[in-house]
Amino acid sequence: MIRKAMLTGFSILALIVQAAGAIASEPISHEGMVKAAIEKHIIPHFEALKAAAVPLPAAVANVCKTGSAEANRALSEQFDKAVIAYAGVDFLRFGPMLEKGRREQLSFWPDPRGYLARQMRLILTKQDETIGQPGAIGKQSAAVQGLTALEILIRDPDAPLGPGEPARYHCLFAEAIAANIVRLASEIVTEWEKPGGWAEKMLHAGPENDTYKNPSEAAVEVVKSLIVGLSLTADLQIKPQIDPKIRLKPPYDKSGLQKPYYAASIASLHELYKALQLEDYLTPDKGWMKDWVAGTWRALESSDGAGGRASHAERDDPPTPREVFDRANGLRNMVSNRLSVAAKLTVGFNELDGD
Amino acid sequence: MNSMAIDRRSLLLGTLAFIGTAPMRGVVAKGADDIAYVSTARRAEGTYSVLLLRADGSLIRDVPLSARGHDIAIHRPSNNVAVFARRPGTVGVAFDLDTTRPPHLFMPGEGRHYFGHGSFSQDGRLLYASEADIGSGQGLIGIYDVASGFKKIGEHPSYGTGPHEIMLLADGRTIAVGNGGLDTVPDAGRENLNVDAMEPSLAFVDAVTGKLIAKHDMTGDLKSLSIRHVTQDATGLVWFGAQWEGSPSETPQLVGSAGPDRALKLIEPQTKGGSDLKGYIGAMAVSADGRTIAASAPKAGHVLYVDTATAKVVGQSNLKDVCGIASHGDADFAASSGFGVVRYETAQASTIAEHELQDIAFDNHLRRVG
Numbered sequence: 001m002i003r004k005a006m007l008t009g010f011s012i013l014a015l016i017v018q019a020a021g022a023i024a025s026e027p028i029s030h031e032g033m034v035k036a037a038i039e040k041h042i043i044p045h046f047e048a049l050k051a052a053a054v055p056l057p058a059a060v061a062n063v064c065k066t067g068s069a070e071a072n073r074a075l076s077e078q079f080d081k082a083v084i085a086y087a088g089v090d091f092l093r094f095g096p097m098l099e100k101g102r103r104e105q106l107s108f109w110p111d112p113r114g115y116l117a118r119q120m121r122l123i124l125t126k127q128d129e130t131i132g133q134p135g136a137i138g139k140q141s142a143a144v145q146g147l148t149a150l151e152i153l154i155r156d157p158d159a160p161l162g163p164g165e166p167a168r169y170h171c172l173f174a175e176a177i178a179a180n181i182v183r184l185a186s187e188i189v190t191e192w193e194k195p196g197g198w199a200e201k202m203l204h205a206g207p208e209n210d211t212y213k214n215p216s217e218a219a220v221e222v223v224k225s226l227i228v229g230l231s232l233t234a235d236l237q238i239k240p241q242i243d244p245k246i247r248l249k250p251p252y253d254k255s256g257l258q259k260p261y262y263a264a265s266i267a268s269l270h271e272l273y274k275a276l277q278l279e280d281y282l283t284p285d286k287g288w289m290k291d292w293v294a295g296t297w298r299a300l301e302s303s304d305g306a307g308g309r310a311s312h313a314e315r316d317d318p319p320t321p322r323e324v325f326d327r328a329n330g331l332r333n334m335v336s337n338r339l340s341v342a343a344k345l346t347v348g349f350n351e352l353d354g355d
Numbered sequence: 356m357n358s359m360a361i362d363r364r365s366l367l368l369g370t371l372a373f374i375g376t377a378p379m380r381g382v383v384a385k386g387a388d389d390i391a392y393v394s395t396a397r398r399a400e401g402t403y404s405v406l407l408l409r410a411d412g413s414l415i416r417d418v419p420l421s422a423r424g425h426d427i428a429i430h431r432p433s434n435n436v437a438v439f440a441r442r443p444g445t446v447g448v449a450f451d452l453d454t455t456r457p458p459h460l461f462m463p464g465e466g467r468h469y470f471g472h473g474s475f476s477q478d479g480r481l482l483y484a485s486e487a488d489i490g491s492g493q494g495l496i497g498i499y500d501v502a503s504g505f506k507k508i509g510e511h512p513s514y515g516t517g518p519h520e521i522m523l524l525a526d527g528r529t530i531a532v533g534n535g536g537l538d539t540v541p542d543a544g545r546e547n548l549n550v551d552a553m554e555p556s557l558a559f560v561d562a563v564t565g566k567l568i569a570k571h572d573m574t575g576d577l578k579s580l581s582i583r584h585v586t587q588d589a590t591g592l593v594w595f596g597a598q599w600e601g602s603p604s605e606t607p608q609l610v611g612s613a614g615p616d617r618a619l620k621l622i623e624p625q626t627k628g629g630s631d632l633k634g635y636i637g638a639m640a641v642s643a644d645g646r647t648i649a650a651s652a653p654k655a656g657h658v659l660y661v662d663t664a665t666a667k668v669v670g671q672s673n674l675k676d677v678c679g680i681a682s683h684g685d686a687d688f689a690a691s692s693g694f695g696v697v698r699y700e701t702a703q704a705s706t707i708a709e710h711e712l713q714d715i716a717f718d719n720h721l722r723r724v725g
Contacts, residue, residue, distance in 0.1 A: 099602045101551050110543040113492065142551040210630065211603075235544040246542045333401060348676025349397060349693030349716035350637055350653035355425065355442055355471060355519070355583070 027280035030219040030345070031203070037222045038199050040275040043192060045088045045268060050185040052078070052085040056178040060154070060161070064171035067162030075154060075161075080260065082181065083107075083147055083252050087261045088268035091229030094221055095198040096191035104142040106184050108149070109251050110236055116143040120152050127169045137176040138183070146184065148252070150177045155254040220345050222276065224352060227336050229269045234328035237262050237305060241321040250306070262305025270297050278339040289338060296327045296334075389415055390452055393436065394679050394691055394721045395424035399714035405438050406717075407452070412689070412697035412710030420448065425471025426520070426720040430479040435501060437461075437475070437482050441719075442519075443468040443541040447484065449505050452724070461505035463497050466490055468541050471719075472520040475501075476562065477527040483562065485518040485532070486510070492538045492549075494518035496530060496560060511565030514558040516549070519583040520639075524559075524593070529568060529615065531593045532558040533582040536573070537600070550600050555581045557595055559615040569615040577607060584638055588663040589645025592617060596636030596650045599629055606630040610639075610650045610661060622666045632657060637678040637719050644685045647702040651690065653678040653719075658690050660702040670704035679721025683707075691717035 028036065059075040086107050089097070097103045108116050119141045123131065130136050137145055153174040154161060161167050161174055192198045202221070205212035212218040237258075240246040250258035279290050302313035309318030319327070340347045391410035397403055405418040405427065425441035434452040445468050450458040463469055463486045473484035482499040494513030499505045513521075515534025522531045536555030537547040547553075555578070559568040573580045579601030587593050592612050599606045606629035613619040633654035640649045647669070648661040653676050660670035672690070679691030683699050687707060690698050695715040699707040 099604060101602070104550055110546055111548070112540045112543050113538070113548060115548065231544075236546070239544075240542070248542045337401075346675055346694070348653060348656075350676050350678035350719055351656075351693070355637075355719060 027343070028277045030215040030343075031205075033276050033278075033343075034202050034205075034215065034218045034222060036275045036277065037272060038192075038202060041268070041272045042089075042092060042222075043189075043199065045085070045092070046185070046189050046192060049082070049085040049089055050182075050189045052082040053182045053185040056082060056150070056181055057175060060150075060171070060174045060178045063154075063161045064167065064175065065163060067160070067164075067167075072161075076255075079147075079150065079154060080255060080257060083151075083255065083257050084260050084264045086147060087251070087264035090265065091232055091269070092225050093228060094225060095201075096188045099191065101142055102184050102188060105138075105145040106181065107147050108143040108145075110248055111143070111148070112248055115141075116148055116152070119143045120149060123173065124169065129172070132172045132176050137180045145177065145180050147181060150174060150181065151252060151254050153177070216345055219276075219343075220340075220347055222272070223278075223335065223340050223345055223347055226269060226272050226276070227332050227347065227352065229265065229272075230328050230332040230335070233262070233265050233269070234325050234332070237265065238321050238325045238328065241307060242325055259304045259306050259308075262303070263301075263310065266300045266305075270301070273297075273335075278335065278343050281339070281343040283342075286338075286342070289334065293331065293334060293339075296331045299327050300324060300331075390724045392681060392689060392691075392697075392721055392723055393427045393429060395420075395427065395438065395718040397423065397716040397718065405436075405448075406712075406715070408697070410683075411708070412699075412712070414712060416454075418450065424448075424718065426473070427722045428473040428475050428482065429722055429724055430475035431725055433479040433501075435475065435479060437473055437484075437505070439469050439471045439473055439484060441471045442545065443487070443539050444471070445469065445541070447473070447505070449482075449501075459505045461499060461507070464507055467495065467497065468539075470517070470519050470535075474521055474523040474530070476523060483521055483523065483530060485513065485521045487517065487539070489540055492516055492540075494532070494534055496521060496532065496565075511560055511562075512567075514560065514567050514570055515556045516554060517581070519581075520585050522585050522587065522593075523562060524587055525591060528562055530560045530562045531585045531587070532560055533585050533595055533597075534558055535581040535583050535598075537581055547600070550579070553579065553581065553600060555579075555597070557582050557585070557593070557613050557619065559593075571613045571619040576605075580607060580609070584636060584650075586639040586641045586648060587645075588612075588641055588648060590663065592663065594639060594641070594648045594650075594661070594663070596639045598636060599634035603630065603634060606634045609634070609636045609652075610648070610659065612663075612666065620666065622661055622668065631655060632659065638680045638721070640680040640682055640688060642686050642688065642702065643682045647686065647688075649680045649688045649690075649702070651678050651680045653693070658688070658700075658704070660688075660704065662702075670702050672698075672700055672704035672706075674698055678719045679717050681721045681723040683723070689721060689723070691721045693717060697721075 055078050059078045062071040063075045202218040205215045205218045240248045251261045299319045302315035303319045303324045304310045336347050390407045392408040396406045403420045403423045407416040424438045428437040437449045439447045447461045466489050467486045470485040484497040486495040486497045494515050496511040498509040500508045513532045517535035517537040519533045519535045534556045536553035538549040555573040558570045580597045582595045582597045584596040594612045597609045608621040609629045611621040632652035635654045636650045637653045638651045650659045656675045658672045662669045676693035677690050681689050683689040693716045695712040698709045
C-alpha cells in the first residue's frame with residue numbers, strides 16, 4: 001500500500017518535473033534550426049540522390065549490352081529510386097541546386113509545352129556522335145540532361161534500349177544522360193559538403209558572409225524551401241486533379257511514379273518540418289496549431305497523391321484531392337504566417353514570392 | 356478578337372474580382388482628392404485588397420478582391436484605376452477613385468493571361484496590358500477601350516516572351532516593354548518553363564501601329580537577366596530593374612537604362628551589386644523631378660537610389676521586405692513593405708517619416724496618384 005502510494009507519488013513528481021522541463025526548455029535557436037535541417041535533412045537527402053544516381057550508368061550499359069529482362073528490370077528499379085530520391089530534394093531550390101541551373105537539368109518537369117519531347121526528337125534525328133563525349137550532354141538544353149530525358153529513352157516501347165544497331169544511338173544518348181545525372185548529383189553533394197561549401201556558408205552566417213548576414217537569414221532560407229515545397233506539391237501535383245481545365249501530366253507518368261513521387265515529396269517535407277522544430281516556439285495557448293498541423297500531416301500522408309488511400313495511411317477515409325490541396329495550402333500559410341512569426345523568422349510577403 | 360465571355364462564377368471562386376460593389380470596409384470615403392497612393396495588399400486573415408492611402412500613409416479605403424492583385428494603372432484626369440491579377444491571372448478590375456460608378460471586370464480573352472501590369476493612354480481612352488498568348492508563349496500588349504467598359508479591342512506584339520511591366524512613355528506614343536523572357540503557362544502555375552533558353556529584352560513599341568521601334572536584347576553574360584520593371588526619367592531615358600535567373604554566384608548588376616536610340620547600360624559598379632540585392636528587383640520608380648531612380652529589392656530588404664545624371668548609386672536604405680516604391684514630394688520617395696510599413700525617405704536614404712498599418716502586407720507595387 002505504502003509502496004503503491006510512493007510509486008504514485010513518484011509518478012506524479014516525475015510528471016511535474018517532466019512538465020516543468022518541457023516548459024523550461026528553450027526552443028531551438030536559428031543556428032540550431034539550420035544545423036538540424038542541414039544534418040538531418042538536406043545533406044542526407046542529397047546524398048541519397050547521389051547514391052541512387054551512381055548505379056544508373058552501369059544499369060543503362062548493362063541493358064544496352066545484354067537487352068535482358070533482368071537488366072531491364074534492374075535499370076527500371078534503379079531509375080525509380082533515383083526519381084523518388086529526387087522528389088525529396090526538388091524543393092530545395094537554393095544554393096548548389098540553383099547554381100548553374102542544376103535543378104532544371106536534373107528534372108525538367110513540369111513541361112506543359114512538350115519542350116522535352118521536341119528537344120529529344122531533334123537530338124535523336126540528328127544523331128550527333130559527340131553527344132557521348134565527356135561533358136557534351138551538359139552543353140545541351142537543360143531539358144535533355146536529366147531524369148526526365150532518361151525516362152523517355154528507357155520507357156520507349158518502340159525503341160527499346162539493347163544491343164545492336166537500331167538502339168545504338170539511343171544507348172549512347174542514355175549512357176551520356178545517366179553519367180550526367182551522376183555528375184549533377186555529385187556536384188551538389190560536393191558543393192554542400194566541401195570546406196567553405198554551402199553548409200558552412202549557412203552555418204557561419206554573419207556580416208562578412210556574402211549570402212547570409214545573420215543566422216535568421218539562413219533559417220529563413222530553409223523555411224522558405226519548406227513553403228515552396230508545399231506550394232509545388234499543391235499546385236503541380238494535386239491541383240490538376242481538382243481542376244479539369246488544367247492539362248498537366250503527373251511527374252514521371254511514363255514510369256507510373258505519380259504516387260511514389262507524391263509520397264516522397266510529402267515525406268521529405270515532413271522530415272524537414274520536424275527538423276526545424278518551429279512548433280517549439282508556440283506558446284501554450286497555441287496548442288491548437290500543433291493539433292491542426294499534426295492532423296494535416298496525417299491527411300497528406302494518408303493520401304496516395306492521386307485521389308486514393310496511401311498504403312500506410314493512418315486515416316481510414318482517404319482525403320480527397322480537394323482536401324489534400326486545401327491542407328497543403330493551409331499548412332503553407334500556417335508556416336509562413338504563424339509558425340515562422342512565432343519563431344521570430346520574418347518570411348516576407350514580397351521576398352517569398354515576388355514578381 | 357477572341358471570345359470575351361466571362362464565367363462570373365468561376366471568377367468569383369478563383370480569380371481576381373471585386374467582392375461586392377459597395378465601398379468598402381471601414382473608412383469613410385472623402386472623394387478622390389485625398390487619395391495619394393494606391394497599392395494591392397494582403398490582409399491578416401489572408402484576404403486581398405486594393406488600398407487607397409492618404410499622403411501620410413493612412414488608409415482611406417479598402418477595396419476587397421477575391422484573389423491576389425499585382426500592379427495598378429491610374430489615369431488621374433478621369434480617376435480611372437485598373438488593377439491586374441498577378442501572373443498568370445486572367446482577370447482585371449477597373450474602378451474609379453470616387454467609386455461613383457460600378458466596377459468593371461475585364462479579361463484578356465480566351466488563350467491569354469496577364470502578367471500583372473498595364474498602362475493607360477494619355478487621353479485615358481485606352482488601357483494597355485501586358486499579356487501572353489498561352490498557346491505560343493508569345494508576349495502581347497492587349498488594348499482595351501475604356502468607354503465601352505474596358506472591352507478588348509486589339510493586340511500588339513510585345514516582341515518577346517513574358518512581357519512584364521509595360522509603360523506608356525512621356526511622348527504618349529511609345530510603350531516600353533520589359534520582356535522578361537520567361538515562359539509561363541497557367542496550367543503550370545508560376546513555374547518558369549524555359550530558364551535555360553530565355554531571351555529577355557527591353558522593347559519599344561509604337562502604341563498606335565504596334566510596330567517595333569527598337570529592341571535591346573540581353574545576350575552573352577546577361578542572357579539570364581530578366582527585365583521586369585521600367586520607369587522613365589526627366590530626360591526620357593528608360594530605366595529598368597531585373598531579376599537574375601542564372602547562377603547566383605554570377606549575378607550581374609540588376610539596374611540599367613536604355614532608350615529607343617540609346618544603348619543599354621548597367622549602373623556602376625557592375626559587379627557585386629546584383630548579388631547584394633539577392634538577384635531581384637521588385638519595383639522601379641522615378642522621383643517627381645525625374646532626377647532620381649528608386650529600385651526596390653525585397654529579398655535583400657533594400658531600396659537603391661540612383662542619380663539619373665551619373666548612373667551612380669547615391670543611397671541605399673534598409674527596410675525588411677520592401678517592394679512598393681513611388682515618388683513623394685519632388686525629390687523623395689515612399690516605400691511600402693510586406694510588414695505594413697510605409698516609409699518616406701530621401702534619395703540619400705534618410706527617413707522622413709514612417710507609418711505602419713496593422714494587419715496589412717503591402718504587395719509588390721505602390722502607385723502615386725497625381
